[in-house]
Amino acid sequence: MESFSGAVTQRYMTGSVRDYLVYIFIFIVMIVGGALLLGQGFEFAPLQDAPVSIYEIALLLAMVVLAVTVLFARSRLTSILAVGALGYMVAFLFVLFRAPDLALTQLVVETVTTVLFLLCFYHLPKIKKDNSSWRVKATKGTIALGMGLVMTLVALSVNGSRFFPSISWFYENAYDLAGAQNIVNAILVDFRGVDTMLEILVLTMAGLGVYILVKLRKEGEERERT
Numbered sequence: 001m002e003s004f005s006g007a008v009t010q011r012y013m014t015g016s017v018r019d020y021l022v023y024i025f026i027f028i029v030m031i032v033g034g035a036l037l038l039g040q041g042f043e044f045a046p047l048q049d050a051p052v053s054i055y056e057i058a059l060l061l062a063m064v065v066l067a068v069t070v071l072f073a074r075s076r077l078t079s080i081l082a083v084g085a086l087g088y089m090v091a092f093l094f095v096l097f098r099a100p101d102l103a104l105t106q107l108v109v110e111t112v113t114t115v116l117f118l119l120c121f122y123h124l125p126k127i128k129k130d131n132s133s134w135r136v137k138a139t140k141g142t143i144a145l146g147m148g149l150v151m152t153l154v155a156l157s158v159n160g161s162r163f164f165p166s167i168s169w170f171y172e173n174a175y176d177l178a179g180a181q182n183i184v185n186a187i188l189v190d191f192r193g194v195d196t197m198l199e200i201l202v203l204t205m206a207g208l209g210v211y212i213l214v215k216l217r218k219e220g221e222e223r224e225r226t
Helices: 002-012 017-038 054-072 076-096 100-121 134-160 168-172 174-178 183-191 193-225
Strands: none
Touching (some): 017 134, 054 076, 168 174, 168 183
16 A cells, blocks of 8 residues: 555656646636536626727737737747736726726836846746647647636626625715725725735835845845955
């Protein structure tokens, strides 16, 4: 039994990140997709959605093109630039949805992450050509399509199902409930003030960690000089 269990463990504990991702994605597709299928959880209600404008369609097509570019790019620089452009498209989408605060946050985060990606991936070797067999490529494609299909069906089902009453009433009556004319401030400070306080605490701890690391590095450099 010990030899058998060791052999079984060595079969799936390969030390490869690719294999572990395959296990995770297959498990998600089987559990989530199977639960939705057996429980008849697929429910689509497109009539409840707002009308889609021509600008939103254009942004969506641009995002699809950029996502495909990331997949088939031959260099990491092209992939990083495509990912950054995709993030900026999301920011423009927030502008169309009249969410300027989210658009500004998306622009800042996307700019910082793109710069960090460029700094990190610049020192990595060039991307090698995938010489895998057609069976391996077919397996990867099937898992990717299955994962994308399940997540799309989950998003559509969640959008078409309402298990709880809408909370838009709080936003519409933000002034009467919290005395705030700015709905965003009412949400952050009044309706979810504890959550916002904890987020500020996390950001403070992260800032202190970065400050300590920078200070220790400077002290180490000064010691080496002396």
